[in-house]
Amino acid sequence: MEKRFRFTNDKIRALPPNPPDARGTDMEFSDSEVMGLKCLVGKSGNKRWLLRYRSPSGKRRSIALGRFPDMDVALVRKVARKQLTQIAEGIDPLEVRDEVKTQPTLSEFFWDTHFPLIKTRNRTWKQDGQRFRTLVEPYLGVVRLADITVAQVQQLQLTLSQGVKGRSPLAPATCNRALALLKTIGAHALRLGLVEVNQAAKIPLLQENNIRTRFLDLDESKRLLVAAAEFKNRSIGGLVAMLLLTGCRVSELRLATYSNLDRKNRVLTIPHYQTKNKQGRLVYLTDKMLEVLDSVPPKEGNPYLFPGRLAGKPLNNFRVAFDRILRAAGITDVENICLHTLRHTTASNMVSAGLPLSAVKAQLAHQSIQSSERYAKLTPKSLQQTSEQVSKLFSD
Known part of the structure; x- marks a missing residue:
């Protein structure tokens, strides 16, 4: 049988x-058109493609190209010619393939x-891990970095x-977090030299319009304090009241321990690892x-x-209880209010009471005065007071 x-x-x-009685596993045939292109036929009749060549260093090597059919x-000749071009340029395709195999996927x-x-x-x-697992990994996880x-x-x-199909559109803020x-991740890979370009950096974030403007006025705040004090679960009621009174973030108070409390000096210490900044x-x-x-x-x-x-654990997952406290205080639009609204409320009521923004900055531990200024813009009472003062300038 002709082998070439x-x-x-x-x-x-x-x-x-x-x-079946052949000494070798495969019978080899050579293509007369592309040098080094082989077809190997096994004892079961399966057929696979192989390219035999000499590497740029002179070593005899072979690389698998796939199976027939x-x-x-036509396709295997195209692939083989591409490999031979690399060899002519001093590149060993087997080394390139092995290098690609060592490159991690995005998930890895x-x-x-x-x-x-x-x-x-x-x-x-923890949030980053969950975000990657649910939003990014299902789509790009298997792609080489x-x-x-x-x-x-x-x-x-x-x-x-x-x-x-099977998944609803996500809010712009959620998409932006992903x-x-x-x-x-791209910036980290770039620093390590694993990629030449951070491709994700080229895509702009979506425009977000989810700024909360709802806060509790002074009357609502007072009613909420009463409802919190009367709530049967004192741990939840106490936390809600303290959030409103202090303007602290939820995590700052939820994770506060007795070791952080100094009753003698009337001070609660918030450790650095519990603060946002x-x-x-x-x-x-x-x-x-x-x-x-x-x-x-x-x-x-x-x-x-x-x-x-749970034994030895802080409060967790008490949104339903918070809604009950809101309704007990006569506040019905609970869908517009979250626990962070209480921090917003503290700042807004401070501004409405005429306290300076520097006091808001200190009470809420903002890093910059710009963070405090937004509460002044969102306080109708303070804006009304400003309008009254402007009008008085022209009434004399």
Whole structure:
């Protein structure tokens, strides 16, 4: 049987299996058109493509190209010629393939390299892990890190924002958090030299319009304090009241322990690892605040000021209870109010009472006065007072 001929699909299809008693596993045939292109026929009749060549260093090597009929003759010749061009340019295609195999996928890089790093640096590492697992990994996880394109990142953004079958469109803010995570991952890979370009950095964030303008006025705030004091779960009622009285973030108070409380000096210490800006601060306690803290009975073995139901754990997942407190206070639009609204309310009421923005900045531990200024803009009472003062300028 002729072992060297011009390959065609019909001739390859007609090749018989390698005899069962043959010494070798495969019978080899050579293409007369492309040097080094081989077709290996096994004893079961399966046919696979192989390219034999000499590497730029002179070593005899071979690289698998695929199987027939998955790859027909025209396609395998095209691939083989591309490999031979690389060899002529001094590139060994086998080394290139092995190098590609060592390149991590996006999932491998995230979980093996990026995630362990952010666990030591970011307070939101758990959210980042969940965000990657649910929003990014299902679409780009198997893609090699170096192969991710701008078009793929753009398509992910469109998929999340417009929705797909079985998945509703997500809010712009949620889509932006996923894209921001990809940008951060890309920047990390760029620093390590694993990619040449951070492709995600080329995609702009979506415009967000989710700024909350709802806050409780002074009358609503007073009613809420009463409802919180009467709520049967004193741990939840006490936390809601303290959030409103102090303007602290939920995590700052929820994770506060008895070791952070100095009753003698009337101070609650918020450690740096519980604050957003990673700077510890002091909350000066009033008689009213101490009264609220005293109304929360401690649980044996639980170090938290606002203990949860689980032994040794703080409060968690009490949105339903918060809604009940709001309704008990006569506040019905609960869908427009979240726990963070109470921090917003504290600042807004401070501005309405005429306190300077510097006081708001200090009470809420803002890093810049610009963060405090937004509350002045959102306070109708302060704007009304300003209008009255302007009018008085022309009334004399």
